[in-house]
Amino acid sequence: MTSSSHAAPALAGAAVPSRPDPSTWGARNSHDPTAVRDDDGVYWLFSTDADADGPLRDSGAQIRRSTDLVSWEYMGCALEGVPGPARAHAGADGLWAPDVVRVDTAAGPEWRMYYSASTFGSRTSAIGLAVAPHPRGPWKDRGIVVATDHDRDGHNAIDAQLIVDGDRHHLVYGSFFGGLHLFEVDPATGFALDVPTPGAPASSPGTLIARRPRSVDTAIEGPFILPRPGGGWALIVSYDSLVSTYHVRVAVADDLYGPYVDPDGRVMTDLDEDPLAVGLTVLASHRLEGARGILAPGHASVLTEDGHQVLVHHTRFEETPRQHEVQVRRLVWTHQGWPLVAVQPWAGVREDSDESAWPSTVAELAGEWEIVDYAAPTDTVTPSRRVAVGDDALAGLVAHGSGRFTRADDAPVDAVVFPAWDAVRGRATLSFAARTSGRVVVGTRVG
Template sequence: MKKVKKISMLFVIVCLLNIQLTASAAFWNVTGEKMIHDPSIIKEGNSWYVFGTGEAGKNGIRVLKSDNGTNWYTTPVIFPTALSWWKTYVPNHETNQWAPDIQYYNGRYWLYYSVSSFGSNTSLIGLLSTHSINSGQWRDDGLVVRSTSSSNFNAIDGDLVIDKDGNPWLSYGSFWSGIKLTRLDKNTMKPTGSVYSIVSRPNIPNNPVEAPSITYKDGYYYLFVSFDRCCQGVNSTYKIAYGRSKNITGPYLDKNGVSMMNGGGTILDAGNDRWKGPGHQDVYNNNVIVRHAYDAENNGLPTLLINDLNWDSQGWPTY
């Protein structure tokens, strides 16, 4: 009897430990270099990479690397020198490049990035590609889409998504008239055909929505966006919202059935006492979500946060 009780107690302890490990594993314990803004994540072989907006006043796109997904270190920036053709479209662009998005498709890694200046919609989205991130050899694939001061949209925050039939699309946008979506040519990975509007907050001044990220799962396209304002340290009001649609072009509805073209969006993460203004999220492989937040315990430093992404019984995303 005593032996049975000991075995039973041991079983209970093991179960409790498993529950604890499962719960704690949802939030990745990121160490090493954690400073990042507007992160996009991908894995090549055994290595993880996060691409993010470059440091203010410095050239380039910031790149972090990890050999295990938790301990991160810096690698050389992309664009240590600005490309000359950017000034043709954005004469007064910032030194650093913004909001990269990295995806693998048809045997290459495609990196979309933004060139702009804060508060302006004279902007462009450019494209690089490579057969291997680790090689460090990037091909300049040029201009993808641009906007001007007379445009009703802002050509930044590009996000590549592959639909259920294997076709590439690009979503993008920040403030102005909201989030756009266009199909891409499979060979050039540049726009072809119509531009669709998929998110707008018409009743909120300046339409504060940006950073789209779309993923397909079990018959639905899930659209994640960032509401409100980033880039103000611990005073940032950024938050992550989402909706879903049977069709990639929408309409995207939140959990209450409200269209994201009419201000809808269910909040996934609005931050907490330490992590302020979480946003500019990127979903990888339907089970990992990355974003930045401002660390109230470290002078508001924009910090890399990674979580396992889970899905509830109704098919909605959750941490």
């Protein structure tokens, strides 16, 4: 695959067949999503201009709203099409992968949206900035923040995320081609610090923090960086082909600008390592008992709220691979500081985020569990299996409180166990996510 992961652009002049009205979409057709919450507790989701049923009928970065991160209402687009400078540079018919962040400025709060404009397989791309007083708008374009040219540049200016680190702001971006890059942003303007004139695009690509070799089509994109508890940073990325092998991996670093490494110390910029091994897989295709097969989940962002974090991503389905929608899952941190993801979807008010009440003793983990092992090839929709967890399996585990458990023998474990809602069986239960023997295993207690 040599193109980006984003939805196909509209076909000029094409006949539009009978298809569902956007007002009925809900979570459907959300691609490359990011979510924020306003001061009234309403969630706003921004995503790529996409319609799996045919050509685009609207463009300018799709918006949805929700009160629970479960049910979504389609609200139209943030902008009226692709802003002029971005369209002139990239020839794009729609916007991709918007990232929205609230920034406190001298004039008061401002919401900033970094959007991408490009076309399939091309490095002629632009990341632009739009601003608004509220997530619902009105949004006003400020111009191009970073741009690339296919015949000049080896990297690709799409898939941006703004990282706010105290008084310093940074922009990470990139897709396929030359990997992922990071540069510092002026908090006052939202543009790169090294611009030759105010409001001009960045003059350099920034620092390379991750890449993959040509043997795997340089397939890495959709970066999202967040702080680790206790210090340092975690990089969340998507690997491989959008419609089949897409999945989410993570790496960590002490410094924001890297190097980012996986649990075995492999550096995310190393092209000599096995490209199928670098990075820790935390979410991939799978199928739970009685549920739809999740196919090619990815392009994730993280929403941080008081008491919890959730991974917001799109997915396709084993039975309908052309269809895609937004899904939300709890993100947890292990005792050793690795971000892992729940296998059960987020259930809104049914979720318990009081970590002090999470399992605190090894004995609480006994029972029958339905598990998924992400060690399988990523082109496989891995079916779950059941395991009985008893004294032998729990031997050597050390409880650290708040659902964290580790084991440091020949079968090391670094796990989080937490309350969850079993979406198939419709009941409260426990789930876990664990890093063990170089891979991640997730599961739900069923007995």
